[in-house]
Amino acid sequence: MIDRIDALLAEARQELSGARDEQQIEAARVKYLGKSGSLSGLRKSLGSVPAAERPRLGKLVTDAIAQFETLLEEARQSIGRREMDKELNREKLDVTLPGRTRRRGHRHPVSQAMDDIVGIFARLGFHVADGPEIEWDLYNFEMLGFPPDHPARDMQDTFFLDPGSQPPPPPGSPPTKGAMQQLLLRTHTSPVQVRAMLAQKPPIRIICPGKVYRSDSDPTHTPMFHQVECLHVEEGISMAHMRGTLDAFAKAFFGPTIQTRLRPSYFPFTEPSAEVDISHPLCGGKGCKLCKGSGWLEVLGAGMVNPDVLAGVGYDPERITGYAFGAGIDRLAMLRHDLDDLRTLFENDVRFLEQL
Amino acid sequence: MKISLKWLRELCPVTLSDDEIARMLTSIGLEVEGSEKRGIGPGVVAARVVTRTPIAGSDHLSLCQVDDGAGTHQVVCGAPNYAAGDIVPMARPGAKLPDGTEIRRAKVRGVESEGMLCSPRELGLSDDHSGLLILSRDVPLGKPLDELLGLPDTILEVNVTPNRPDALSHVGIARELSAISGVPVRIPEARQAGKGELPARIDVDDAERCPRYFARVIEGVHIGPSPLHVQERLRACGVRPISNVVDATNLALLELGHPLHGFDLDQLAGRRILVRRAREGEPMTTLDGKERTLSEDDLVIADGEKPVALAGVMGGLTSEVGDRTTRILLESAMFDPAGVRRTSRRHGLHTEASHRFERGMDERGAEHAANRCAELIVQLAGGRLLPGAIDVYPAPRGPVKVMVRPGRVSAVLGVAVGEAEVDRWLRALQLVPVGDGRWSVPSWRRDLTREIDCIEEIARLRGYDTIPVKLHPAGVGETAAISPQTRVTAQARTALSAHGFDEAVNYSFLAEKDLAVVSPRKPVRLANPLTSEQGAMRTTLLAGLLRNVGHNLAHGVHDVKLYELGRVYLPEPDARHPSGELAWPVHEPRRLGLALTGARRAKSWSGGGDAADYYDLKGAIEDVLEAMGITDPRFQPGPHAALHPASASLLIVAGQPAGYLGQAHPVVTAHFEVPAETYLAELDWEALLDHSVALKQLRGVPRFPAVARDLAFVVDARVPAEKLLEEIRAADERKLLERVTLFDVYRGSPVPEGRKSVAFGLSLRAADRTLTDAEADALCGAIRDRLKARVGAEIRA
């Protein structure tokens, strides 16, 4: 009888797996579980087995029937799924049609670079400071070591404001105390150094990103551009710290393999002064046409704050030292994006901006 | 400053290559910005024209027989200025001229030509192409031109910073090269003046502006051209050869750096010199032939009658050394730097002399410069140098002494520098120890007055690359906090990007007429703009953005959404920095400007392409404000010069105007040549920041369900939507209204003429329980009643 059960189940599995529709499944059900079905027949024949065998065989038959019912259910589901698939495959989308996009806006490369720079210096412990773009001569030049009639002023072609269009000097401001009244467009972000040091006592760790102006216009100079000023003044600051900050900044902005190099130079408000070169990111410092074969690019000016500047804001230069540097943000941004004509930055051509 | 390496090697005989010298100079702060090789090559030699025969049928060509020492050659030449017997440069076949021309045998008019006779320009000597270079009759035939000219040579372009006037000469650069290489300098000597009466008188009226005036006299000079190698040396350094005496002063200038001036002594009235201030309005004609009107601040060199030179800037025409000059008064003076600079700028005269005097010259060195120059004059122009000098030097400057502490050097540089090293480098620069750690500074180094100046010298000579890279502890631990402003600004920018606005950055100055169209405010103007298109500081961002829209349209881009976040410049006190030493000279508030024209969304297969309008702009602004955490913005009609009256509106934040928006006024669109459907906004960024919330308070989500109801009203078409919203909110006494959405506005049949239908979706919710239908019905009833009473609203079925 056991053999008979197994044979019937195998036969039923075979039949159901070949079933193509509901009728065939129903036919199988009748054949095995109908009034005269073969599995139903087995149940009836239990009466003729010895009583001692009956419970064991009875359980076998019940299990076989349950198994058969599971097979029936599976067969029904498989047919339903097949019909659904047929239905679903009737129509297809053209997935190659363009999606519905919403054109995103694009940040200006200079403001992106500025944000990155502010972020890098925040991690190095520098806060953002602010100052006016229309400045007094006193803060832009005199207190930074450019006395009137000094040739160092030729280093920065200056835009002056028409005195007739200037407002009167604010109460208590430098011109009310005898400083030159003539206003100018700041030629560098360095006047913020003076303002920051007048406003607070050391330690000072600030950066100031912003617009600066020089009367100069060609593919590599625009009359307005952006600089970031960095000033770090407290006890015990040395030129080695300046190199540390410069190096950390260059690596954070351009990548970990970037090298920095200092060359002696002159700025009236720093001493010693340096031009800072970075290894050319594009050619990896090997030398190419853009870096004139040297592998280096001049990106910023730096130096130890001139003791006269510190004394001018009332600090004791014997005790307090510091470094400062200023970098052209536009140039840094152009280097990152391999752009060569600076003037493109301020045309605000959508075809340019949307490449970003 | 152009430096001849051949000359430099004479003064400091290093065995380094040209490139090594250039690198070494750059490494100590004398940046070599370029180099130029000069030389004609071995194929050009001196040759004598034996015969010159005109070629038949040509009006200018001649056939010449030319002897170059090795033989006679026939050469065709078209120059007009030579005759048989002249010695001229001949380029042999195979020679390559400096401009790249290669000389070959050629047939000219059927005549064989075996070379070329050369003009100065063809040899790269000058621009002169009027004829052949005529050489002196005693030049040996066959001698290469390079040998005659002292070539080949390499000329370096050295960028000398304004603090280093001492380096504006070959001797100055040689001193630096010597300091870094250890090879001693060999400065050409000159005999001292000795004793003697000179046939001239010199007085200095203004010793402050002229601390020293030193003069020598040379008699019996013969004015003529300098030898070729002298001319070449001047030209290589960018100075035009003029005549032997003038060339000698320029040669001394290039060698020693001190400006010298030769006067024709016999043209000086009374044979006297008076150094004085000019009289206001006094006329004078300078060497360049320009008539100048002098100011009282100008220092002049006058003779017995009139100014004969602008002190330290340029000589005058009347006492110029000319062909008939025989007696020279040679001036070597020291003038006050600032005064020279003022005069130079006032008259727009930037000369080799003014460039140096305004940086500060070595008054002690003036004497040697004069003696050396006087000897050069005699060498080049003959004559006799009279013994004796006139030296008006009432207050000689003693040497400057500076204390240099090795400990301080180490502290500033961040690397240990010992006493021996300090000693080594300061001696290399010819500083002399005078005891107690003090050093006496040579007179030509006027820039070394403080310890820090000497520290810089030590640093640059030992090399900036020897300074270690050390990160300050602040860079390791003390990260600065992200400021609320930074965060809010980033959030606003994200919203603007999501709305498709590209960020513009415009110049802060632009044409005043552009500003006038969009803003009635008077701007601050530049005194010296590059162009009138950049003459006024912007008082609004709109003008720049409108120019950008125009630029894009002109380049075929019709859909433009731009924003700019930047300052405007208003001639009034700055409210945030109004007074004291930290006051800002003018008001520089930040603004957010927007400009929008073209399609709302790009046209595609699924739609888009419809024109953006006021509500696109307003929606973008609403989203920006939402991103900034500004919760209660209101918009109300308000006129603005740049905006169309139909849509000109004000943004109100916390009860105060914080910007304006609307369609551009037709006058504006016409001026900037942009479409009529251009929409503009300018928001007061400072006010927005003041009311922004960087980190918003969060409340979780509601626990009880909301009840949704729709209500539609018919009202007079002139009733603003905001009025209806206000009344709906006012009717909600128990604060159950969670959200009101205005989802439909309709005019037209069946709504009567002059009226409109407005539909609202309401979401009602109580925080502490599930609302019942009865409660919702009651609120809707109250809203209906209030709108009926207040704005005559009828309920639409």
Ligand SMILES: [Zn+2]
């Ligand atoms: Zn490169």
